[in-house]
Amino acid sequence: MSTTLHHAGARPAGPGADRPPKPRQRTAGPARARLAALAFTAPAWLYVAVFYLYPLAGSVRMGFQNYTVxxxxxxxxxxxxWANYRAVLHDSHFGRTVTNTLLFTAGSLLFQFCVGLALAVFFNRAFPLGGALRSLLLVPWLLPLVVSGTAWRWILDTDSGVLNHALLGAHLIGHPVPWLASTHDSLIAVTLVNIWVGIPFNMVILYGGLQSIPGELYEAAALDGANAWRRFRHITLPLLRPVTAVVLTLGLIYTVKVFDVIMILTQGGPAGSSQTLTTFAYNLSFQQLEFGRGAAVGNLLVLVAVVFAAVYLRATREQRRAGR
Incomplete structure (x- = not known):
């Protein structure tokens, strides 16, 4: 007679008796998770520090120095x-430059938004070749500004420009308009070109906002007897307000720092009639070799951009909360 001794705690024989116990999965602790997040974001922070923060710090420091060649x-x-800032504020051209910047920015934002919104509403309904036509309207935004500026410089030329020939042929003007050579028309010309460049951006963002508005709201309003204008006023505009704030804020930041278009078309002339703060900073730094004063003007532009960037971040935060 044989006896089988079972020790205390021994596993009973069964189908999985010989399998080793599964090791416990180790979960990464908070310190390891933070270290991994830091490792992934380190290249981005390094890029920002080298190409943004370091030049910005150099510009701020230069604005408080008498920096020469x-x-x-x-x-x-x-x-x-603060001598550089006082010299800039007391410069005889500073007041006109600020006025030009305000007119250029306000005119660009107004027409870019209105035309972009009209195009977005137009493309919000489906029709044949609508996608292809919408893609073609993105060309001004996709082209390099050097190419756009060069093309418009030829279009706006006084003697051989296409625009003057078209207006003369339609008997809308009696003589060629010196768009780029007149102190009265140069600011209008650069503003029109900047409007042309910025319309696609406004159209794309506003079109995306219109796509997010439920169509059932328009159907219910139509059943209640609301015409197209009342539907646009009481449904489209209120629901599009968060997107509108983002578009206008980003457009203002982009427009204030426009440099390429003005330099290619008029270089801020003639006689400073189309000069903005960006070209003013360029002239101070690289033509008059007053690097400290040029840096001071650039720092003022950075301050304006930071203020409106804060407004933009607040608008996006409110939009995100409203979407929850």
């Missing part, structure tokens, strides 16, 4: 405090 070789630039 010799300073690039000697490295000596005396600290002058």
């Amino acid at each position: 010799s300073s690039f070789y000697t490295g000596v630039a005396p600290y002058v405090g």
Whole structure:
């Protein structure tokens, strides 16, 4: 007679008795998760620090120094405090430059938004070749600004420009208009070109906002007898308000710092009639070699951009909360 001894705690014989116990899965702790997140974001932070923060810090420092051509070789630039900013504010061209910047920005934003919204509403309904036509309207936004500016410089030429020939042929003007050579028309010309460049951006963003509005709201309003204008006023505009805030804020930031179009078309002339703060900073730094004053103007532009960037972030935050 044989006996089988079972030790205490021994596993009974069965189908899975010989399998080793499964090891416990280790979960990453909070410290390891933070370290992994830091490792993934480190390249982006390094890029921002090298290409944005370092030049920005150099520009801010230069705005408080008497930085000249010799300073690039000697490295000596005396600290002058707020003298560069006072010199810029008391410059005889500063007041006109600020006025040009305000007119250029306000005119660009107004017409870019209105035309972009009209096109977005137009393309919001399906029709044959609507997608192809909408894609063609993106060309001004996709083209490099150097190409766009060069093409418009030829279009707006006084003697051989296509625009003057078309207006003369339609008997809308009696003589060629010096769009780029007149102190009265140069700012209008650069503003029109900038409007042409910015319309596709407004159209795309506003079109995306219109697509998010439920169609049932328009159907219910139509059943209640609301015409197209009342539906646009009481449904489209209120529901499009968060997108409108984002579009206008981004458009203002982009427009304030426009440089390429103006430099290619008029270089801020003639006689400073189309000069904005960006071209003013360029002239101070690279034509008059007043690098400290040019940096001061650039710092003012950065301050304006930061203020409106904060407005943009707040608008997007409110939009995100409203979408929850």
